Amino acid sequence: MDARTYIEEHRGAFVAALKEWLAIPSVSADPDRHGDVRRSAEWLVAHLKGTGFPTVEVWETGGLPAVYAEWPAAAPGAPTVLVYGHHDVQPADSAEGWETDPFTPVEQGDRLIGRGASDDKGQVLFHALGVRAGLAASGADAPPVTLKLLIEGEEESGSPHFAELLKARRDRLDCDVVVVSDTTMWAADTPSMCVGMRGLVAGQIDLYGPDRDLHSGTFGGAVPNPAAAMADLLSGLHGPDGRIAVPGFYDDVVEIGEEERDLIARLPFDEGEWLATASSRAVSGEAGYSTLERIWVRPTAEINGMWSGHTGSGGKTIVPSSAHAKLSFRLVPDQEPLRIQQAVRAYVEANVPDGVIPEVSFSGPGVRPCASDLSSDAVRAARAAMSRAFGTEVLYTREGGSGPEADLADILGAPLVFVAVGLDDDRIHAPNEKVEVPLLLKGAESAAYLWEDLARRG
Numbered sequence: 001m002d003a004r005t006y007i008e009e010h011r012g013a014f015v016a017a018l019k020e021w022l023a024i025p026s027v028s029a030d031p032d033r034h035g036d037v038r039r040s041a042e043w044l045v046a047h048l049k050g051t052g053f054p055t056v057e058v059w060e061t062g063g064l065p066a067v068y069a070e071w072p073a074a075a076p077g078a079p080t081v082l083v084y085g086h087h088d089v090q091p092a093d094s095a096e097g098w099e100t101d102p103f104t105p106v107e108q109g110d111r112l113i114g115r116g117a118s119d120d121k122g123q124v125l126f127h128a129l130g131v132r133a134g135l136a137a138s139g140a141d142a143p144p145v146t147l148k149l150l151i152e153g154e155e156e157s158g159s160p161h162f163a164e165l166l167k168a169r170r171d172r173l174d175c176d177v178v179v180v181s182d183t184t185m186w187a188a189d190t191p192s193m194c195v196g197m198r199g200l201v202a203g204q205i206d207l208y209g210p211d212r213d214l215h216s217g218t219f220g221g222a223v224p225n226p227a228a229a230m231a232d233l234l235s236g237l238h239g240p241d242g243r244i245a246v247p248g249f250y251d252d253v254v255e256i257g258e259e260e261r262d263l264i265a266r267l268p269f270d271e272g273e274w275l276a277t278a279s280s281r282a283v284s285g286e287a288g289y290s291t292l293e294r295i296w297v298r299p300t301a302e303i304n305g306m307w308s309g310h311t312g313s314g315g316k317t318i319v320p321s322s323a324h325a326k327l328s329f330r331l332v333p334d335q336e337p338l339r340i341q342q343a344v345r346a347y348v349e350a351n352v353p354d355g356v357i358p359e360v361s362f363s364g365p366g367v368r369p370c371a372s373d374l375s376s377d378a379v380r381a382a383r384a385a386m387s388r389a390f391g392t393e394v395l396y397t398r399e400g401g402s403g404p405e406a407d408l409a410d411i412l413g414a415p416l417v418f419v420a421v422g423l424d425d426d427r428i429h430a431p432n433e434k435v436e437v438p439l440l441l442k443g444a445e446s447a448a449y450l451w452e453d454l455a456r457r458g
């Protein structure tokens with residue numbers, strides 16, 4: 001029996017199991033649901049044991065539990081692959097606009113609706129189906145690679161204990177390749193692989209001038225105005241070409257290669273439709289780059305909010321005592337969040353007038369960007385496996401969001417490969433989240449082919 005036939009014959013059991021798992025409201029951000037996150041981990045342990053994994057464990061963290069599983073390869077010396085995903089989900093409430101109970105999964109044709117269906121329980125579970133399909137096709141008792149799974153329980157809460165877990169369990173997690181199944185494809189009829197994710201730095205600028213608001217008739221024009229100083233700072237973040245003007249900001253930026261740029265250009269992108277989705281009247285950004293390149297492979301500096309002085313109804317003629325702004329910066333390989341924080345702080349301190357005291361703070365250490373090496377055997381094997389499963393060429397995309405993937409690559413010292421089948425219209429993090437079951441089955445088929453190919457490449 002080939003892998004595709006096995007998967008089709010076991011579709012019903014796969015969907016039934018996924019519905020059972022989705023019914024567990026494993027919302028890591030809600031303390032009242034922490035017991036459900038543990039139940040979710042225990043459910044996955046039982047399912048993976050039933051799949052055949054000889055080692056399956058709940059791993060405790062400083063917060064909510066992760067699940068680890070391991071299945072040694074049939075032959076010694078085979079590559080070791082670690083699959084990363086998460087079993088916690090975003091909050092969901094029927095009052096937010098759900099058409100069904102978010103934790104009572106509903107099938108509508110090929111579509112399965114429920115919180116976590118796409119992000120990320122469905123994409124975790126297809127790996128269990130994929131390994132069984134590969135075994136059915138080969139007739140072996142064990143996979144062709146040593147297969148490890150690490151399924152986190154706090155990703156939707158920012159993975160606060162994940163790096164610590166990776167360091168503490170580094171010996172058990174040793175691997176040659178990390179496969180991430182927590183991203184999306186371009187479209188159902190345009191399969192693609194994510195090959196990079198941007199990082200993030202977020203912070204706040206506070207400027208302090210006079211110790212109190214001053215009468216603008218008595219003092220205006222003779223003392224520095226923090227609101228004006230803030231306006232100058234923020235307007236100076238970008239040059240006329242859209243490039244970020246903070247000195248040193250681009251020092252570590254890696255330009256994408258021509259192969260990837262060509263594959264991005266070949267995606268069926270409709271800028272008009274994209275603008276309508278963005279509810280915007282025009283595109284904007286760094287000169288010399290397409291819209292997709294701007295949101296995937298170029299860094300950004302965004303002003304998230306600003307306030308100062310009197311903002312109520314009517315006039316109030318004052319020189320305000322302070323001004324404030326919140327900013328965020330999306331980073332690309334190989335930018336380091338700490339270096340960007342230092343550059344932003346230096347920019348602010350160098351550009352405020354005498355008499356204005358600046359304070360720059362950041363919300364945590366930031367998230368590092370990550371990217372796959374397109375020339376690596378692992379990426380080529382994954383692309384070939386997905387192309388075989390989908391029966392068409394697989395293109396490349398990136399994502400503008402951020403996650404713990406950089407920690408995986410750096411701490412484990414292994415390259416990243418993204419094999420995922422979610423869609424942008426799966427409404428992840430939103431009401432009525434769904435997943436297309438046929439795509440999950442293609443994900444399982446891709447995994448079955450990938451382990452075979454990686455073993456062959458050694």
